Amino acid sequence: MATETIERATKTINVFIADPLSEDGIQPLRLETELDLNVIIDTGLSPEQLKEKIADVEVLLVRSQTTVTREIIECAKKLKLIGRAGVGVDNIDLAAATEHGIIVVNAPDGNTNSAAEHTIAMMTSLARHIPQAFNTLKNGKWDRKSYVGVELKNKTLGVVGFGRIGAEVAYRAKGSRMNVMAYDPFLSEERATELGVTKATVEEICTQADFITVHTPLLPETRNLINKEKFAMMKDGVRIINCARGGIINEDDLYDAILEGKVAGAALDVFIEEPATDHKLLTLPQVIATPHLGASTVEAQESVAVDVSNDIIKFFKTGTVTNPVNMPSIPKEKLAEVEPFFALAEKLGKFLIQVSEGTVKELNISYAGEVANYDVRPLTANTIKGLLSTNHGTHVNDVNARYLAERVGIQINEHKTTTAKGFTNLVTVEVKTETETHVVAGTLLNGLGARIVKVEGFVVDVIPQGHLLYIKNTDKPGAIGRVATKLAEKDINIATMQVGRNEIGGSAVMMLVVDNEVTEEDLLYVSQLENIDEVKSITL
Numbered sequence: 001m002a003t004e005t006i007e008r009a010t011k012t013i014n015v016f017i018a019d020p021l022s023e024d025g026i027q028p029l030r031l032e033t034e035l036d037l038n039v040i041i042d043t044g045l046s047p048e049q050l051k052e053k054i055a056d057v058e059v060l061l062v063r064s065q066t067t068v069t070r071e072i073i074e075c076a077k078k079l080k081l082i083g084r085a086g087v088g089v090d091n092i093d094l095a096a097a098t099e100h101g102i103i104v105v106n107a108p109d110g111n112t113n114s115a116a117e118h119t120i121a122m123m124t125s126l127a128r129h130i131p132q133a134f135n136t137l138k139n140g141k142w143d144r145k146s147y148v149g150v151e152l153k154n155k156t157l158g159v160v161g162f163g164r165i166g167a168e169v170a171y172r173a174k175g176s177r178m179n180v181m182a183y184d185p186f187l188s189e190e191r192a193t194e195l196g197v198t199k200a201t202v203e204e205i206c207t208q209a210d211f212i213t214v215h216t217p218l219l220p221e222t223r224n225l226i227n228k229e230k231f232a233m234m235k236d237g238v239r240i241i242n243c244a245r246g247g248i249i250n251e252d253d254l255y256d257a258i259l260e261g262k263v264a265g266a267a268l269d270v271f272i273e274e275p276a277t278d279h280k281l282l283t284l285p286q287v288i289a290t291p292h293l294g295a296s297t298v299e300a301q302e303s304v305a306v307d308v309s310n311d312i313i314k315f316f317k318t319g320t321v322t323n324p325v326n327m328p329s330i331p332k333e334k335l336a337e338v339e340p341f342f343a344l345a346e347k348l349g350k351f352l353i354q355v356s357e358g359t360v361k362e363l364n365i366s367y368a369g370e371v372a373n374y375d376v377r378p379l380t381a382n383t384i385k386g387l388l389s390t391n392h393g394t395h396v397n398d399v400n401a402r403y404l405a406e407r408v409g410i411q412i413n414e415h416k417t418t419t420a421k422g423f424t425n426l427v428t429v430e431v432k433t434e435t436e437t438h439v440v441a442g443t444l445l446n447g448l449g450a451r452i453v454k455v456e457g458f459v460v461d462v463i464p465q466g467h468l469l470y471i472k473n474t475d476k477p478g479a480i481g482r483v484a485t486k487l488a489e490k491d492i493n494i495a496t497m498q499v500g501r502n503e504i505g506g507s508a509v510m511m512l513v514v515d516n517e518v519t520e521e522d523l524l525y526v527s528q529l530e531n532i533d534e535v536k537s538i539t540l
């Protein structure tokens with residue numbers, strides 16, 4: 001999504017690198033000439049030290065070592081972007097980042113291959129006791145009896161989480177002539193067939209697999225995904241691999257399952273608490289482990305660092321990013337289609353909040369005509385920005401607009417129709433508060449820019465800009481003249497004036513564009529005129 005209106009730094013941009021990143025990978029930051037990027041590398045800091053050091057930074061770059069908590073986010077008042085040079089973002093408080101309008105980006109593709117290769121290396125090492133045998137040999141013992149392993153060929157591998165890494169692991173396991181079963185909520189039967197794997201449930205994997213490897217993110221739904229109940233279903237002698245995240249497999253339950261002899265061995269690259277140097281699982285001879293090395297290759301590190309570096313540069317130059325984590329990703333071409341409507345959408349929201357009384361409960365946005373064919377999420381975000389802009393303490397931007405609206409209990413509904421009733425495009429926004437409903441509609445006129453074309457059912461033609469007076473009146477002779485006279489008396493110059501009514505003598509509206517802001521006192525003055533029902537001052 002565009003972040004056009006996210007307040008972007010114009011001066012020096014401090015980029016703080018808190019975890020070890022590839023120097024080759026951050027070359028795009030070093031070589032950037034249009035932006036004034038100040039790269040600060042300071043790794044291994046305690047949370048307290050980090051809080052102090054990032055008070056003035058616009059960008060924070062991390063891997064998995066640094067936990068970016070809400071507290072840290074709240075100390076970094078200038079923070080606009082958090083970059084994760086890797087995949088998993090479970091070490092970043094995404095809700096806090098979103099709430100503060102901070103965009104989070106990751107590098108989802110750069111370490112897939114390395115993580116998959118590491119998983120296969122761990123599985124093979126597990127099957128053949130390579131670390132244990134090596135250790136024995138290093139200690140001067142030639143022991144061939146204790147380390148009889150098993151082949152991978154014709155064994156069944158269960159892959160839980162069939163995304164980038166899971167699929168790459170499956171591909172390689174098939175090269176070792178394994179049968180692969182896979183579970184992923186997004187795995188279709190067609191894709192499974194195409195990749196030569198059997199689509200299965202977690203339970204089917206647990207009951208049938210000889211090796212089980214997990215490749216899901218750590219989420220509330222995946223925490224303890226493999227637990228006591230699942231171990232109980234498994235074949236005796238099953239082998240477990242976790243190169244994804246500590247916690248997906250319940251560590252206590254795994255420990256017990258190994259002691260009971262249910263699990264023949266486990267290969268672990270990740271732990272709930274890292275560094276995990278003093279872990280009970282590491283005391284078991286059946287467990288082999290690495291210190292979170294899945295992505296630790298020269299190639300992966302360079303690649304992920306290049307990807308986040310490029311996204312930082314892109315963000316500060318264009319307002320868009322390639323790999324957003326906490327906002328929808330919209331391709332450039334798709335974004336270009338809706339970009340011209342951004343200002344209009346925001347102004348409609350801004351207009352409505354200024355005419356509405358009471359707490360907003362519902363926002364209904366209808367996209368009609370050509371615009372209905374586009375990805376309108378950025379337009380909804382812009383409308384919300386307008387709606388929240390006048391009375392919301394927090395800085396509202398594309399990242400947090402929807403979140404902030406929903407947090408204060410505003411229900412947001414989008415409706416699309418390709419018929420636009422006389423306009424090529426029409427965006428109609430309705431706001432419902434506890435007591436009132438207000439509607440405004442706008443369009444983009446070819447070559448002439450944005451126009452408000454309807455207010456509460458009255459047809460108007462107003463440029464949504466500057467100071468407006470929105471007056472509801474009864475359609476009686478003299479009403480317009482009296483308003484004009486009174487404004488003149490107050491030295492308020494009328495630039496343009498639109499009037500609308502539904503029937504002669506019925507209710508009517510006036511929309512005046514005035515050259516200066518109208519004070520409360522002047523409003524009262526106008527509202528006391530004969531046949532004037534309501535007067536609102538609006539600044540767009």
Ligand SMILES: NC(=O)C1=CN([C@@H]2O[C@H](COP(=O)(O)OP(=O)(O)OC[C@H]3O[C@@H](n4cnc5c(N)ncnc54)[C@H](O)[C@@H]3O)[C@@H](O)[C@H]2O)C=CC1
Pocket residue numbers: 086087088089108111112115160161162163164165166183184185186215216217218219221222243244245269270292293294295296
């Ligand atoms: N050890 C290491 O150094 C590394 C670890 N990782 C970990 O591996 C994870 C996966 O990475 P990628 O494959 O690149 O991510 P991905 O996003 O391509 O794949 C994750 C898959 O998990 C699936 N999933 C989500 N919830 C699930 C559930 N409840 N049950 C089953 N499947 C579910 C998703 O549908 C998705 O297909 C990362 O989130 C990260 O935590 C990634 C890279 C390196």
Ligand SMILES: O=C(O)C(=O)COP(=O)(O)O
Pocket residue numbers: 063064065085086087088089111292293294295296
């Ligand atoms: O990309 C991931 O999710 C990883 O776990 C890699 O972690 P790291 O960047 O090596 O600390």
